[in-house]
Amino acid sequence: MKLTVVGGGSTYTPELVDGIAGRRTSLDVDEIVLVDPDRSRLEVVGAFSQRLLEHAGHPARVTTTTDLQRGVDGASAVLLQLRVGGQAARASDETFPLVCGCVGQETTGAGGLAKALRTVPVVLDIARRVREVAGEDTWIVNFTNPVGIVTRALLAEGHRAVGLCNVAITFQRWTAALLGVEPESVRLEHVGLNHLSWETGVFVDGVDRLPELLARHGDAMAEHLGLPAPLMRRMGMAPSYYLKYFYEHDEVVREQRTEPPRAEVVAAVEKELLDLYGDVAVVTKPAQLSQRGGAYYSEAAVQLVHALTGGSGPEQHVVNVRNGGTLPFLPEDAVIEVPAVVDGDGAKPLPVPPVPPSVAGLIAHVTGYEHLALEAALRGGRDRVADALLAHPLIGQYATAEKLADELVARNAGFLPWARGSV
Template sequence: MKIAVIGGGSTYTPELVDGFARLQTVLPVDELVLMDPAGERLEPVSALAGRIFAAQGHPGRVTATSDLAAAVDGADAVLLQLRVGGQAARHQDETWPLECGCVGQETTGAGGLAKALRTVPVVRSIAEEVRRRSPEAWIVDFTNPVGIVTRSLLQEGHRAVGLCNVAIGLQRTFAQLLGVPADGVRLDHVGLNHLTWERGVRLADGTEALPRLLEEHGAALAERLELPLDAIRLVGAVPSYYLRYYYAHDEVVEELRHSPSRAETVAAMERELLEMYADPGLTEKPALLEKRGGAYYSEAAVALVRSLLLDGGDEQVVNARNDGTLPFLPDDAVVEVQAVVDAKGAHPSPLTSPLDPLMAGLVAHVTAYEDLALQAAVHGGRERVERALLAHPLVGQYALAQQLTDRLLAANGAHLPWARA
């Protein structure tokens, strides 16, 4: 079995490699190929990956390349974890929206649109190479914005599933608070990528534990999400932390204006991690990596790849084609829900109940934005960018959409050929 990781020079990668090494009996991998055009990152990351495999007795081999065609040729699964423009572009995404009084974030709002515009064309090109070299390979997208990127891949007929670590992170948190094994917790997880709610927390014996969680651990959850407990109770579900950008937008903007960007923090952390990775005595992922983000990504990725390649038939939270799951959305929208995953793909499970209007309204609104964002990413054009921004619930004003478009295009000209024409 050959697994290719595009963006393999990411400092995230040792987390993923650790999962493949620890769970080798679950998913036997003969070759793990790390592909990245940035050799100065790929070299230390791939060397550490090889040492992790060796230290944990994994019989497979780790290879590294900057050649996309070689990486995906004959692959059974291709994992996408790339960042077009690197942390420098992310820093821009997190700063120029603040100049207009809007949240600066890499996947939400105007910054998220900028990332989509840079990313979708690159991912589509990669996917075409996968189709040429390994037409039966599954593409697992961890590249943000996951919902928009995955929808783009599915619209082009690629065998693709989107993956995010928010659900597994909350599952582990809930299990720890309740004192039960993680696999004994099933989430009623519903929404769009980075716009989800946990409407239920079902234990192995069938008990619904959400009321208990809110009663006994509500304050701790509220602190983790940086939202008032009253707000969580009002919603009637545990929102993902990305909902804070909607429920407390102005408060978040003020915070961001007076703090370093996340990109600056991550860039400094990455420099330190790469120095660690270059140490030939390091044979495991360092503790600092936990602060980088992507917690439990490895477990989620291994579980998803295993079910796709080995016809698992188990239920996981993924990003998949809607196909009536949320009946008020188009069938080709991509939703983030529980789904049965097997060799034919991800099949969303029926919802336990209709979505509350408080959630459904926002989901429909953001889905409309995502549709317009994808059109802008594929076809380009200032007007398409303005329309997408005007449709976004965090923008919604014509003059503001114009200002944001000016700043977006100015910051991203190097990555958008049509904007330079």
């Protein structure tokens, strides 16, 4: 099997290769192609990835190319993990909303919208070329943020696509350790949108252990998720750590105004990682890679590709998938993040228990914003940007949305063809 990674020059990539090298599944990969416009990063990451495989005794070969069509030709699956604008654009996303007292984050709020506007057109262009070159049956696994909006764009154009995030698998692994059980024995009752999700149950051998986790490990969960234990106990749920941007918005903004943006931290880690990757004596995954983020990314991605390419019988994974009628209070074409049965025919969401009104309301609110964000990404226009910002629950004020729209367009005009002549 040929597996192609678009954005293969990322320092994330060795995580994926390590998942394959460790034979964590029976995924039969004989070629891994890394595609990236940055030739210098490709050479470093590609050579290190090959050493990882060879050190593990895995026979697959790594090839690199800046030519997308060459890279995807013959691929069984294509993974998307790109960042349009790099860490510089991320730093902008994480800082400009703070001027208006809004959270600065690369996947939600104004920063998340900026990333969506830059990313959606690029991803759709890539997907069209994948379809033309690799064929209709090639699976696209999208790890590119904002995952929900990008995956919705892909599905709307008819691509065979599934969105993937590491939030659920990270929580599964973490809670398994707390409970002293094997991760594979933990089944999550996970519901929401990408980066707006809740665990409503943590099942081991058919028994929901979430009440026990909240009662006995509330303080540890509070530290891990960045949210107060009393809140989680009252809800009877474990929100993802991205919910701190909603439940403790003003406190997060105060902290962000006194700390360097995450982009600066990541850029420093990336530099250190690339230096390590370039050392021919390094043949195993560096410990510093855990500081980069994306924990368990490799396991989630490899398991999902394994299921999609028919390497096993149906498997259950938490993925981003078309709603259909799963959450009846959302449009059918919304993209939700829930457990799904995954096989060679794709991902089919499993039924979920009734969603409490407090959670359903926020999910519906953000889904409305995501619809408007996708409209702005596809059709352009400063007013569409402002409309999406006004609809976001973390913004929601006319004057603030207007100011943020102007700043967002000015900062990102170089990536937005429709905006280049307006600033």
